[in-house]
Amino acid sequence: MLEELNQAMEYIESRLDQEIEAAELARIAMTSEYHFRRMFSALAGMPLSEYVRRRRLTLAGAEVLSGERTLLEVAVRHGYSSGEAFARAFRAMHGVGPGEARRAGAVLRSQPRMSFRLVVEGSSSMEYRIVKKGEFRVAGRKARVPLVHEGVNPAIAEFIRSIGKETVARIATLSDQQPEGIVQVSDDLAPSRAEGTEFDYYHAVVTGIRDVSDDLDVLVVAAGTWAVFENSGPYPEALQYLWRDVFTQWFPSNPYRSRPGPEILRVGPSPVAGEASAELWIPVESDAN
Secondary structure, eight states, rough: OOOHHHHHHHHHHTTTSSSOOHHHHHHHSSSHHHHHHHHHHHHSSSOHHHHHHHHHHHHHHHHHHHSSSHHHHHHHHHOOSSSHHHHHHHHHHHOOHHHHHHHHOOOOOOOOOOOOOOOOSSOOOOEEEEEOOEEEEEEEEEEEOOOOOSSSSSHHHHHHHHHHHHHHHHHTOOOOOSOOSEEEEESSSSOOOOOTTTEEEEEEEEOOSSSSTTSSSSEEOOEEEEEEEEEEEEETTTHHHHHHIIIIIIISSSSSESSSSSSEEEEEEEETTTTTEEEEEEEEEEOOO
C-alpha cells in the first residue's frame, strides 16, 4: 500500500501544472477514491486538495521570484483563471502578494514534497474485530455541526445539552442491538475531512425498530461489514487519536479499506477519573473488492 501511495505522490508532482483527478490517484494507489482521500488526510495531516494547492503555490513562488514570466503567466500556469484569484491564494500561503514578493524579494513559505514510509514502533497493538450487520437504523436527534480535530467540539456539547433528559431516556429504550445504548454517529462528512467542514451528528441509538416516533431523526444504514476498535484513555483526546490510528496504522497493515457510511462511537465510563472507554465502528470492505 505504501508503494502505491508513493507512486500517486509522484503522479501529483508530474502534473502540478495540469488538472489532477483524485480518481486517477486512487487508481494508481489501487483503492477507492473515497478511501484514498481519507487515507491521505489521515497520513498527511491535511486534505489532498490543500496539499496540491500548497505544492503549486510553492512552485509558483519560485517562479515569481525568478522574474522569468509575468505574474499572469505564472497564475495561468498553476491553474488560476485570473491574477486576482492567484494573488489571494498566494497571499494566503506566503503572507505577501506576488507583486510585493517580486519587488521586495520577500521570504516565502514552502510545502515540501511528501512521501510515505513505514515506521515500526512496536510499542502498542490495536484491538479490533470484524462484524457483519444487516440493515439497521440510527434513531435519535440530529444536528449539522463543524468538524473539530482535537479537544471538545463546542457545537456537539451544546447540542447534547439541548436535548431533554426525558427525550434521551426515550431514545435509549429503542436500543436493541450492538453497539448498545446511546451512541455518537457521524455521517455525511466532507471527503477532505478538513477542520471546520460540516457533518451530520446524531445523538442516537442503533435499532432494528422501524416504527420510530416522528419527532426523532432516523438514518437507514445498509447491510455491510464493520471494523470495531476499542480503547480507553483521557476524554476526548484518546477517542480522537483512535480515529487517527485506525487510518494511519490499521488500514495500511490490513486487507480492508473504508467504504461510505456513518461512523459510530460508543463511549463508556472508565475506572480512572477523567478517562473514558470507547468502541469505534468504521464501515469497511475487503481490499480485494
